[in-house]
Amino acid sequence: MGSVRQRQLKLGAILAGVGTDFSQWRDPELPPNASIDIDWYIQNARLAEEAKFDLVFIVDSPFITPDTAPHFLNRLEPLTLLSALAVSTSHIGLVGTLTTTYWEPYNVARLFGSLDHISKGRAGWNVVTTGLEGASRNYGKDKHLDHALRYRRAEEFVDVVKGLWDSYEDDAFPYDKKNDVFLDKSKQHALNHQGEYLSVAGPLALSRSPQGYPVIFQAGDSNAGRQLGAQIADGTFAAVEDFESAQEYYHDLKTRAKALGRDPASIHVLPGIAPIIAETDEEAREIAVRREGALDIDKKLVALGRAFNYHDFRQYPLDAPFPDTSNLTLNSYKGHAERILRGVNADRLTLRQAAERYGSWRLSFIGSPQTVANEIERWFVGNAADGFNIRVTNPRDFKLFRERVIPILQERGLFRTEYEGTTLRDHLGLSVPENIWTSRKREDSSRADAA
Incomplete structure (x- = not known):
């Protein structure tokens, strides 16, 4: 289950309810309360799973204004929502956004560890530092942390969360009823972290989850954001404008990862796109022009x-x-x-x-199913992306992508026809990280044997 398998396209579905621009919510096929309608999310997560998508993705941010886009104004909290999707699906990955600036590591470790248990190994955390300064006032702060400080804190934050996920070795709970041994106490470990920004004792009151660590995603595009992604992320949700800027981002991120001693293939770059599909390229372009004019x-x-x-x-x-x-x-x-x-x-x-x-979502792949599939292949083969996050709001577009574009990608051998495993790490070809305490014991044992 390493990165040695043949490279295949990865697909995520951004479940964005009534939409992150200002006109999508008026679509007559879209429920006007889609962003808070759990049935809408369950339906679309199941449709994405039927199409063999790798994951669904829930965006989030903790600040709004009266002019904010419709989906942002009225939407469900990501972890609550993903827990409902976990028991409504069986294979698709479940990725949600939580900020390192306005949460505490213990809370985040517990939430995502619980989601990974509930979903039997399908959880993913999109690490953000929160862009909007107004968020500070929602958390009792007078001022938003400086950008550079936010990213330094985020690096430490993720390390602490991983440390908490390692609170128990994998076999810490023998569940030996006959001998009344619920826990092997030698395999429970307090973290006792004292860092530059955080102080966390631990241990986490939760056993290690099926993936060891839920999959880590990241979405920052500044220099500090890219560096953090190269250091911590299994996947990045790239914000790019065109093929050339996507290639630059892809090359830069992978180069940074290699310089840090990581396998560049272990980081999956997934730009967000909003395909507009019709029978012909001309018809698709006409739809795009109409939608642009509605804004x-x-x-x-x-x-x-x-x-x-x-x-x-x-x-x-x-x-x-x-x-x-x-x-x-x-x-x-x-x-x-x-x-x-x-x-x-x-x-x-x-x-x-x-x-x-x-002022609008620009990265739209527009054309016939063949044209859109060709463009996806061009980006994939041309090392501009390892896959894509497809924005799900317009029911027609999502249906055409699933039913017309994905079969073309499957025929070309670019995308799976069946899931090969049950966890998000399986889908992405990522190994389960070894528990740090187990690793240390093994290394100590090897040194003792050598002596």
Whole structure:
């Protein structure tokens, strides 16, 4: 179950309810309360599982404004939701977002360890540091932590969570009723962590889960975000704009991982896409134009401002040069904001042009099933992606992707026709990490034998 198996495409389904832009919720086929309707999530998770997707993914963030996109305004908490999906599905991976900035390691270790037990080994944690500064006030803080500090804290946070997941060796519980031995106490270990940012005693009151550690994902795109991903992640949810930027991200992340002594193939790069599919390329492009037209410029300006902590760009002249942002914070979605500013400066964009380019989900694979499959293969073979996260909101698009695009990918040998295992690590070709205490005992024993 290592990375030696033939490389195959990985697919995730982003279950985004009524949508992360401002027009999707009006789709007549979509329940207007989809983001809080557990039946909608169960139905779509099961459809993704029938299509042999690797995972479903639940996005999250702890701050909203009145102008926030519909799905963000009213949505279920990820771990509660994924627990319901765990008992409603049998194979598909279950990945949710929790922030290292406003949670504690013990809580996160317990939540995801429990989900891994409930799902019999299908849990994944998307590690984020929280981009929006307004979140601080929801957690009793006067100020959002500085970007660099957030990432240093996140590195320590993940190490602590893994340490808590190792509180018990795999055979710590003999369950020997005859001799009244529930726990082998020599195989329970307190963490006693005292670090730069965190102090956690442990042990975690939960046995090691089927995957050892739930699978770790990460989504940061700044320099610090990429470095953290290269260090801790089994998968990254890449934010890229086109094939060339995807290749650059892919090469950069894998190079960083190799420099850290990791196997680059052990990190799966999964950009998010929103395919628009029709019988012909022309028809698909017409649908895309109609959908783009349904999103007015004010909403695109709001979406643009999210990268700058929801700065209100509606106050500036649309057709004037892009406004001076020197007074705006980059302590929010730093990587995204920097990418916007690079594009604005390189092409001397007006505010309207910037909103059109960056104010809606741009990475749409548009065309016939054959065209979309061809583009997916081009990115996969061209080392721009190891797979994709497919946005699930529009019922028609998801149905056509499952029923028309996936069979083409399967015929080409790029995507599975059946699950080969039952855990998310199985799906991604990842081994189960050895318990650190078991590893130390083995090493001590080897040294003693050698002496």
